[in-house]
Amino acid sequence: MRNPPYPTVLKPYGTALVDMASAREEIVCLSGDLTRQCEVDLFQEKIPERFIHGGMAEANMMSVAGALARKGLIPFVHTFGVFATRRPYDQIVNSIAYPRLPVRIVGFMPGVSSPGGPSHQAIEDIAIMRAIPGMTVIDVADAVQSRAAVAAIVDLPGPVYLRLKRGEIPVIFDEPHHLSLEDAQVLTEGDAVAVIACGMMIPAALAAAEVLGAAGVSVAVVNTPVLKPFPGPTVLDVARGVRAVVTAENHSVIGGLGSAVAETLATAGLGRPLRRVGLQDTFAEGAKSAPHLFRKYGLSTRDIVAAAWSALGREDPTPTVPELPVTAGEYAPV
């Protein structure tokens, strides 16, 4: 695992999909008028005969994908997370999930990583996808996991919702990397607090663990790229060994990672103070930059540190979080 600031790469997912599709003729690629933005311009260029423009018609695109899957093809469907989930929910349920078809729905630009305002900010996509029976839901942390996700999901028998960051993708993990669909990934060991995070909150979770560690609070950081089926046993093992639990997600605290952890702890009868970092049942707003929104809506390293401090019942001043200098092409936690 690297240290921040992280180097970034472009189109790790799009490259991996082309590599996979070159060997697997049943893979077809659909795009809802966001081809370059979803990294599948590479697919369109290399394998045009299996690239299908859905246009700005997500409902139709999902039902078409379901029918393609019924005929033995493996459709990967691409658009932004908001349009992949909100608009065609009925189609995902009836044309894809209920028949348990192997359609891979790939939603880019998660949470407030888009400064484009509520219409473009997928803040409840995990919640509504998680509620669909049989849907696998994945929110990966970096370029290495984006690439690994393609191999991990291509042969799953049922549908998948894969949530991916758009644009410059940080490289956090070392390769080769296996993305487990069964287990969570314990990134650091600790016995005071568990910080359980997914997707774009992993850098902030690791940074918070550094700050807390320096203040004498040891932190177990757990990466849960798979929100469903949720890796309960691993999360419980870690939670049993700490005094408090913090979840961190680039999503509403309702229905996503925070809810999954709360359900897991409560069902096991394991009582631990729990703080959920994420959007607090609010829409965000349009802005110039995403980091501003991460700070404004409580998704920063500082918020994770403060949540841990609160969960532990500490009343002394919260440790300060140093600003990390970042140069162009690098990615650092907010």
Place this chain on the structure above:
Amino acid sequence: MPHLAAESSEVRRFADALRLEAVRMVAPHGFGYLGQALSSAELLATLYLRAYRPGVDQLVCSPGHYIIAVFAAAAQIGLVDREQLATYGFDDSALEAIGTERSPAVDLTCGSLGLGLSSGAGFALANRLKGDSDARVYVVASDGELEEGQLWEAALFAGHHHLDRLVVLLDANDSQVDGPVSSITTLEPVADKWAAFGWNTHDIDGHDVDALGDAVAAALHADRPSVIIARTSTRTGLDVLPPDADGHFIKLPPGLAREAIAELEARLA
């Protein structure tokens, strides 16, 4: 050549047999989706006797409420066990009243309306991608579904891709839950809309088996997707129905059911 030969008298008889099965399926419940079977009887009879090749073509029943008519038609050619029709709509039956993934005799059906044409387009596209130029895709749809935006997304998509193996059999019975479709939403000119979207259109009397036969034959030779707009009524072919019968969900108390069965049996005798 997918066009199947059948005499017009045979098609009419198939349609009445379908009506009789549907009456028998609805009768034990006292009400049900009988109007859909009555309006689409000739359309489905034409499909089953003059076009559809099970195992070769794909059949989509877009409005799941029409599955009663598909079951009744499929039973005529042995695709559904006739005795099983008696279980229609009852607990634990494989023949649910609104079509589901469990429904036999169709490649796809949807209880949520307006999804079927996208699915049919997907089938046609998949056949093309896989190099199967023989298979046809038939989508049974209803005029009420034209109120759903997705259907027009699908019509644009199929038109753009010139999915010439795709045929929509549109039962334009002017019936939806709240009343006549035309009183809820103005859909006309229906044929012009489809034509503008790049479709080959046939706007005909949906109870005229000769007109239906000609339309299907033409659709199978079209260089673009085809829609057969079948103008129908939910009371056709069953004179005993009261004039104010609710076409979407017809009440069929025991006395009326007996009269209906007698009427249809007499015509088939």
